Amino acid sequence: NAGVMQNPRHLVRRRGQEARLRCSPMKGHSHVYWYRQLPEEGLKFMVYLQKENIIDESGMPKERFSAEFPKEGPSILRIQQVVRGDSAAYFCASSPVGQDNSPLHFGNGTRLTVT
């Protein structure tokens, strides 16, 4: 059973470009979370999605960031007009249910560098 798959592993963008990060949850998981890890910090919650629904986006920056989890295909985290401060590792996690007793399974992350 493949784990949570994220791609690309590394992404370099120039300021002003768009970044698209993809996440395929574990088989049978319908809940996806996105977290951001800034250098030398722990992970911070960004958004929680179920298929075709954004449940909680309280951790998302108000502008330029959006996320989706369509009925078919991976979850996408989209960052428009990237700035240097967006450079970070972005981790996706999935779980079969949105309850406390299901540990989240994390992918290996996408490391975004904005030049």
Added chain:
Amino acid sequence: AQSVTQLDSHVSVSEGTPVLLRCNYSSSYSPSLFWYVQHPNKGLQLLLKYTSAATLVKGINGFEAEFKKSETSFHLTKPSAHMSDAAEYFCVVSDIMKGAQKLVFGQGTRLTINP
């Protein structure tokens, strides 16, 4: 809101000696607590989890943690360090909101193992 504080940003021990990584939590109710490990350029792996069953929790790779309510602590220990234990360790508390298992991460403790 729940939070965790990792008391040491960096711990260095010799191979074969005990490991102690300290974590204090703040919670208004009985928390779910986790320790995750992150090896360089990798995703996060769950080491162990506490969910109000036994206060001494055994995890993978010989790690264990003890939940002490009176001290609001959840320190991670291992009797004998191995070179492969060198990594970043995160103490995490789970905050349930809107049905989402939002994880709140500590700042991390970098563990270095000296030969």
